Amino acid sequence: xxxxxxxLGSMSLALAVxxxxxxxxxxxxxxxxAARKKGTAQVRVVNLYAPPDTEPPxxxxxxxxxxxxxxxxxxxxxxxxxxxxxFATVPVGHQLKLGPKADISKGLFIDPLKKKVRLTLxxxxxxxxxxxxxxxxxxxxxxxxxxxxxxxxxxPDAPSGKATVMVFPGALLSVLGDTFxxxxxxxxxxxxxxxxxxxxxxxxxxxxxxxxxxxxxSIEVAxxxxxxxxxxxxxxxxxxxxxxxxxxxxxxxTSADHLQLMxxxxxxx
Numbered sequence: 418x419x420x421x422x423x424x425l426g427s428m429s430l431a432l433a434v435x436x437x438x439x440x441x442x443x444x445x446x447x448x449x450x451a452a453r454k455k456g457t458a459q460v461r462v463v464n465l466y467a468p469p470d471t472e473p474p475x476x477x478x479x480x481x482x483x484x485x486x487x488x489x490x491x492x493x494x495x496x497x498x499x500x501x502x503x504f505a506t507v508p509v510g511h512q513l514k515l516g517p518k519a520d521i522s523k524g525l526f527i528d529p530l531k532k533k534v535r536l537t538l539x540x541x542x543x544x545x546x547x548x549x550x551x552x553x554x555x556x557x558x559x560x561x562x563x564x565x566x567x568x569x570x571x572x573p574d575a576p577s578g579k580a581t582v583m584v585f586p587g588a589l590l591s592v593l594g595d596t597f598x599x600x601x602x603x604x605x606x607x608x609x610x611x612x613x614x615x616x617x618x619x620x621x622x623x624x625x626x627x628x629x630x631x632x633x634x635s636i637e638v639a640x641x642x643x644x645x646x647x648x649x650x651x652x653x654x655x656x657x658x659x660x661x662x663x664x665x666x667x668x669x670x671t672s673a674d675h676l677q678l679m680x681x682x683x684x685x686x
Contacts, residue, residue, distance in 0.1 A: 456532035458561070459504040462515065463681060464496040465588035465669040468542040468550050473498030473671065474517035476540060478505070481512040481526060492518070499669065501681060504535060515540060516552070525552055534561035535684065539667065542591035543624075553624065555585055557665065559684035572663060573612040573628050580633060580658035582609065583683075584640070585626040588669040592676065598622045599640045601629060601666075604653055608645035609638070618645050633660050638678070640668055654678040661685055 477492035516524015598620030609629035639649035670676035
């Protein structure tokens with residue numbers, strides 16, 4: 418009987434060793450799969466943030482899940498006013514923060530991104546009143562999927578043989594206030610073709626982007642507050658478009674006497 422118990426014990430031990438050996442590759446594979454699932458995303462920042470009565474700050478994007486030590490965390494993105502950064506690789510599943518380099522607490526959190534998302538952020542100040550201004554942004558999802566919110570550009574489907582120009586006037590709020598209404602014109606040729614026929618030749622402003630269809634080629638684009646026959650108040654800027662292109666035209670500046678247009682190529686789906 419003693420020999421039988423010892424033999425059964427040896428068989429149990431051998432079986433346990435086999436089970437551990439068999440499970441080891443699966444555990445390793447799970448770790449590799451988890452690592453692959455993490456991946457990365459990309460973010461760029463178009464710095465149009467000009468709060469009133471102060472110099473426009475340098476903006477940075479930080480990983481909000483990295484605890485600061487003796488030194489501040491290294492920025493993932495750093496952008497001066499009036500510039501568009503290159504796309505920078507950022508971790509997925511991490512909450513990020515965009516804000517002034519000198520005081521990141523005045524910034525905004527970026528919800529964790531999913532793998533392969535490519536995101537353009539356009540931050541701007543919301544008021545000419547220093548005591549009532551805040552930072553907001555427009556998001557352009559250039560690749561991947563992101564929850565649709567009120568601050569995400571919603572590009573229309575362009576007709577065949579056309580390019581789409583988005584004009585976003587948000588950065589004018591801290592310079593001209595919320596009463597400025599603009600038309601988008603090609604000087605000497607009138608208003609551009611609005612993607613929404615019911616809004617053709619209507620002025621717009623605030624934080625809502627407007628979309629226009631243009632023919633491929635080069636076109637001069639300007640903003641005016643005097644209707645479709647008005648003179649250019651901001652710009653013009655040259656837009657070079659190909660069939661199916663998406664292009665953002667972004668007015669910005671630090672005062673009514675210093676306004677200009679940025680032309681930004683956006684990825685097409």
